[in-house]
Amino acid sequence: MAVTVSIPTILRTHTGGEKSVSASGTTLAEIIDDLENNHGGLKARLVKEGTLHRFVNVYVNDEDVRFSGGLAAEVKDGDNVTILPAVAGG
Amino acid sequence: MLVIRRDLVDAMVAHARRDHPDEACGVIAGPYGSDRPERFIEMENAERSPTFYRFDAAEQLKVWREMDANDEVPVVIYHSHTATEAYPSRTDISFAGEPEAHYVLVSTRDPDEHELRSYRIVDGVVTEEPVKIIES
Numbered sequence: 001m002a003v004t005v006s007i008p009t010i011l012r013t014h015t016g017g018e019k020s021v022s023a024s025g026t027t028l029a030e031i032i033d034d035l036e037n038n039h040g041g042l043k044a045r046l047v048k049e050g051t052l053h054r055f056v057n058v059y060v061n062d063e064d065v066r067f068s069g070g071l072a073a074e075v076k077d078g079d080n081v082t083i084l085p086a087v088a089g090g
Numbered sequence: 091m092l093v094i095r096r097d098l099v100d101a102m103v104a105h106a107r108r109d110h111p112d113e114a115c116g117v118i119a120g121p122y123g124s125d126r127p128e129r130f131i132e133m134e135n136a137e138r139s140p141t142f143y144r145f146d147a148a149e150q151l152k153v154w155r156e157m158d159a160n161d162e163v164p165v166v167i168y169h170s171h172t173a174t175e176a177y178p179s180r181t182d183i184s185f186a187g188e189p190e191a192h193y194v195l196v197s198t199r200d201p202d203e204h205e206l207r208s209y210r211i212v213d214g215v216v217t218e219e220p221v222k223i224i225e226s
Contacts (some may be wrong), residue, residue, distance in 0.1 A: 085187020088144035090179040
């Protein structure tokens with residue numbers, strides 16, 4: 001199960017500058033574990049205490065995973081996972 | 091230094107005034123590598139709050155895809171402070187996720203005189219920079 005993951009500028013230090021990388025898994029959690037195996041350090045930027053970090057938005061295709069199960073969101077072969085920094089503040 | 095056209099500055103200030111007392115936010119896109127803000131995009135503040143802002147996640151994805159397709163980047167990311175000075179708050183710093191963007195703050199706390207300042211925010215470090223306004 002391979003998916004394409006778009007990496008935002010701020011996380012490209014973990015992917016050797018690559019804008020998009022491939023990863024495999026059937027849920028977002030598995031995808032992130034697979035990313036971590038190949039691009040160490042990414043997981044800590046995405047996950048905190050077992051849930052997605054509030055500083056990032058993660059989408060499977062066009063859907064914000066916050067509304068589709070978070071880390072348990074299912075992914076299928078050929079899906080696109082997009083990571084964007086959340087733009088927020090006070 | 092941020093170099094920006096007068097009409098873009100006016101657009102940010104007008105947006106901030108219109109949404110006051112809630113915080114207003116948006117992006118000015120520009121060609122990749124140019125460091126030149128050109129395309130003004132007002133974003134919805136999903137929080138609709140006088141003390142917090144957050145880009146709506148679905149709208150952000152759409153706008154980021156458009157920029158990608160146009161070979162643009164978010165040159166400016168702006169938001170307003172409606173009761174405090176135009177200086178990044180602790181939350182602004184912790185969220186700042188675009189190291190190449192100019193973070194522009196507009197304060198509307200004074201009803202007559204706005205304050206507009208620009209910063210780089212990289213790895214939690216805030217560096218103010220001069221703003222050069224060019225006549226459009």
